[in-house]
Amino acid sequence: MPLSHPLLKGEISPRAYQETIFVKSKDKNTLVILPTGLGKTYIAILLTAYTLQSKEKKVLVLAPTKPLAEQHLKSFSEILNIEKESFSLLTGTVSPIKREDLYTESLVIIATPQVIENDILTGKIDLDEFGLIIFDEAHRATGDYAYTYIAEKAISKDIRILGLTASPASDKEKMQDIIKNLGIENIEIRNENSPDVKSYVQELDISWISVKLPEEFLEIKKLLEILLKKEIKDLKDLGFFSSLEVTKKEILATVPKINNKIKEVPLKEKSVYYGALKSQAKALKIHHALELLETQGISPLISYFKRMREGKSRSSIELLSEKNIMKILTMADNLSQRGIEHPKLSKLYEIVVNEVKKGKNIIIFSHYRDTTMRIVKELSKFEGVNVERFVGQASKKGDEGLSQKKQKEIIERFRLGEFNVLVATSVAEEGLDIPEVDMVILFEPVPSEIRSIQRRGRTARRRSGEVVILMAEKTRDEGYYWASKKKERQMKHTVMELKRDFTKNEGVSMAEKGQSKLKDFLVMPEIIVDDREDKRVVKILSEIARIKVNRLDVGDYILSNRIGVERKSSHDFIESLIKGTLFPQILSLSNAYEVPLLIVEGEDVYSVRNMDKKSIRGAIISAMVDLRVRVIFTNTPEETANYLVEISLREQKEKDRLPAIRGEKKVMSLKEKQLFIVEGLPEVSSVLSRRLLRRFGSVLGVFNADEIELKDVEGVGEIKAKKIRDVIDSQYEEI
Template sequence: MESKYINHPYLKENTIEHRLYQETITASCAEQNSLVILPTGLGKTLIAVMIAALRLQKMSGGFIVFLAPTRPLVLQHAETIKSTLRVDENEIMIFTGEIPPEERIERWRKAKVVLATPQIVENDIITGRVDLKNCVLLVLDEAHRAVGNYSYVFVAEQYLKRAVNPLILGLTASPGVEKEKIEEVCKNLNIENIEVRTEKSPDVLPYIKEIKVDWVLISLPPSILDIKKILENALVKRLKTLKEEGFIESYNIKTISRKQLIELQSQLAKERQTQPSLFELMAKTAASIRLTYALELLETQGLKALQNFFNKLEERSKISGSPRGIKDLLTDDEIINARIKIKNLIESQVRHPKIEKTLQIVKEQLSQKSNSRIIIFTQFRDSASEINEVLRKENYNVERFIGQANKIGDKGLSQKQQKEIIEKFKEGIYNILVATSVAEEGLDISECDLVIFYDTVPSAIRYIQRKGRTGRKRPGNVILLITKGTRDEAYYWSAKRKEREMKDTLKTMAKTITESLKEEDKQQIKLEKYLQEEEKEKAITIYVDNREIGSDVVRELTRLNVKIVPMQLQVADYLVSEKVAIERKAAEDFLQSIIDKRLFPQVKEITSNYEKPVLIIEGRDFYGKHAVHPEAVRGALVSIALDFKLPIIWTTDPQETARMIHTIARREQTERETKIYVAEKVPGSLKDVQERVLIGLPGVDQTLAKRLLCTFNSLEKIFTAPEEELSKVRGVGEKKAEKIRKVITSNYNEDNQAY
């Protein structure tokens, strides 16, 4: 009798059941770059595991890289791989930002499977910490992200160039609506084969669990409608001015979108370079954008979210150099009136009716099934906090699940905290999660019975992802809360329409995709591999400030086969020789550095420390987002060129900047054969000089230098201290103390021996 489980040398026994559609897709994707589009809950990760098993068996000495966009997803996939793939757990490496770069080098060498977020792998490729030569499979979860400058694009491109036997597997439940976007994903990943299944595909139908979708229309009370009217009047007043000046066709707030206003803002920014009089219109456009956002918060989220929005604007208005438009908006009589009304309503315990409806739905669900798992999705942290607070007051076991980013007055969750919350939700310690978008992508919360959309999003991808949190192992329910006659309603129908369009597009594309990767594209990859090998012998080295790592410029330099050495530079962004250092500023950064008075100290530092410094200014859009007078910009440029004699090179974009830096470096290193000298800032005091003397010692940074000086009080005492005394200082230890003593006591040798 045939086993119900798949038997393979690289798969653990009794872990993956036979499913025809999974095995068919695995066979199809095992030898060609593929994109797998499969509804949530149908085992995309297990398909990746089966292909990994095939590749590891076929190619001895190879390793797998599995990427996911968030840390919780990385940890989830790691659990799946550890429980299914027959690989020593010591050879399964999970890379997070908490692991030091030096430690990752050794882990890369030992790994059979690496799981990470793409930014970490991108940085390791750029800095030469990883050799992808023997990587036999690159898995990209949520592959629809492989567009634009997202790290998936760069990692896939470099992988195809560097690996001997490359294979890419992209996984997604929702690749997007537009045919062009899907084609871009396929092009960026060199996809040769698409495997598509929908809920109605015959081979997956037996495994689909029913998801019941209901939507609840909610009406705003008169008190909130009153504030809505005030905000709309403030918006119309500004739109009328824009219409009178001929920049928009109508001031009807139902027909003008935030997207149109953002495009107009960009247009005005460009035209203002030659027409300074457009400044007032730019301010009105910026205010209009903020008012559309405020209206969306009021309609879909509630009073507290709107109050927090205005409070944050007020805090921003107090910062030097903040846009004048913010102050103009906050001093508008209508906005002042609206804020007073908002404050009074909140103090009177008036809430958005969605809050009461959410409470009612939760009560009904838990009365029917007390151990239910419920996820409530909202776009905004403020709303998540309010919902969480209300449910806790009702004694529900609820927790907020948000991302890691820290925001003003709201600290994000650490990777450890996110993992703990998911585990407690699965175990039933919490049975309600109030989640932002971090929980939308891929998280396997199989026990979820009910998903509540507190708000709707106009994205087919996010709609599908939210809905996919339920109906995985048993039937599930989705309830959408929609404020009648508002953006909520428009967003819902937009998402539904886009979902239908996406399915139609995929049906067509799946049939024609095999033609998308032309033979010349494959030849181009081979040619690039050859050229890369040729260039290795004459590689150019550039020292790059840590803050620039991960930028588009550094990505492009990597494509040009430059050896990137990351370090914390006190002066300049790029060092190409002992004489030439480069400071790079995008147009917006140039303006900001004028506002916060960083520009001239930076110019002074680079001209004082290097014989041939260069300033690269990227772009010429000086009048977009900051209220800096054109004369101030011209004055700064003249001073840089004449007073400091600092050459200015203009480039159009990061790619041209990289090519310019490459040309300068090649001239310095191959034609002149000069060495690279790393300068520090010119010390301004005895204390600075003492610290900088110590920073030259092994493993001693500025923090440790200060600690040593505070402990021993003088350089003389540090240099004469025995190893055991040095090792007692926090951050030194025995090994570092030994190296420090060796440098201090060893005779000078011009042969440059290693220590």
């Protein structure tokens, strides 16, 4: 039945499930899991109207990419009955000063999360003004992603949270993390078979087409597998594997294990494990070559070996010198000259040509940019096929990326029907307003359930659609396909299980909401932080200090008007030492601050690289002795933050030692110069230096005072007076 609301344009007719979800979302932090095309955004708009009117609070809408944020701005402004000026779109292109004004002026703010995270840290946004925060693509709320930090702040202020996703995680632990991080109290899940949704779901025909690899491919595959087993066996013999059958994930996981061994074993045994690192690198490269051959074809394989030769890493040079690799390259070149490519390509061209004749528009997804280039080149030769390529912004040799402006232009042209086939990498899976299409073709299956759902979601939104998956028999294609299917089933099972837990327990406990924290009662120091500094440390600092974020010319932190800090991870410290950038940086720090500090954070610097320990010690000694930079070693970001706060607290007990930005040594006033000179006397603090100058009127007066006169000043005893006179009266001698 049509309804009306003063903040919604015209009459509205929400579907029954949308109304149900909206009602439940008003009073509990809710995670909404709905297939693409079933109106998650509409639910968010209804909740926005409710928050603006009933709570008289602002609304923040978060989206992971600028194009998706722009899409939300369009959707919200078309339905919400509020002034155009009440909406704001905030991305990294909007200046911080302008953002501060927009936070004040706007009712609905649509933004990318990194901008909001930075503005919370710098105090530019007041979350107390908001009654609702919407997290689109909520499955991203894990780890260090900005959603996690923003949600933590929202929960502490009792702000209503709405999470939206079509593709949550299959892993129960990850799903629990998302729920915990977003403070979720209620899960609303619907799938294609839910009774209240079924009638709105468009028919989606999913089929997969299998092809056989040519014999020549199988010969190359066999040679690559021999090479791979050789490297895996070397790693197995050292105890890093229990079997010769390993996955790419398992190969990647050996690096920290090998590095730990290098730290543990005696010097004479280290070379064995440096060799293991080389074997690991070669195994990874061979594994990737196998994947390219099986799933993409000869041209991408040749291109990969060419890039490997240009990279000139030690493992690449050794690998390319293998007889079997030389044989593989000869065979691959021969196949390329004969025009023999992956059979999926000819099958793809056949499907596209036939479907385009029926007037269909198509998206083709491929994981590799090399493959998309080849597909576009070949499809361009067919009559009636108008094709465009769609890739990310990053550029590489011989392949220029697309700016966001160019991406938007291509999408708009596709929407207008200027071409009928879009060949895209994973960049088109999520976060872009890609028009609905009649058919989605996956050139290769992907092992991720989230990515599979995102790709399929590009069709069958408002009309029926088709998904075609191309697979090569007895290859990684089949493994990835079944892995994705299994994860999808697991995802549905996991979500339903968690929903049952919610129903049973009536949501998670939110006892901490709105409670005062210890930091609310502490005196916190002020610290100035460089805007490029590691967010992990900055987030920890924001809980125990009042931080100001600015672009600093010198150093990463300013703790007082005389202390500047450069922070480096152990790895960065060694890398900057090798590249020769360390000493110029700390020299600038030493020139700019009276007390320069260098904090080196993380693992033991001697174990980071195979670098001479004496050289590392020499650099540390030179920093301390020649450049008078104090060096502090910490293990974790938490320990670093604690050092910064404790030093700041100690410094800022003196009222004139608050931090101030500067890029070079401050020009002292006459008073500061006088205090500086007198503070140089033994055991004379800044407080005592003021007493001495007040008592004797000038620096010369202090220097002329005898021991009896000095003892008349509060804080100067017989021993201290003698020490002061000794410094003033003693003859200077060269060492």
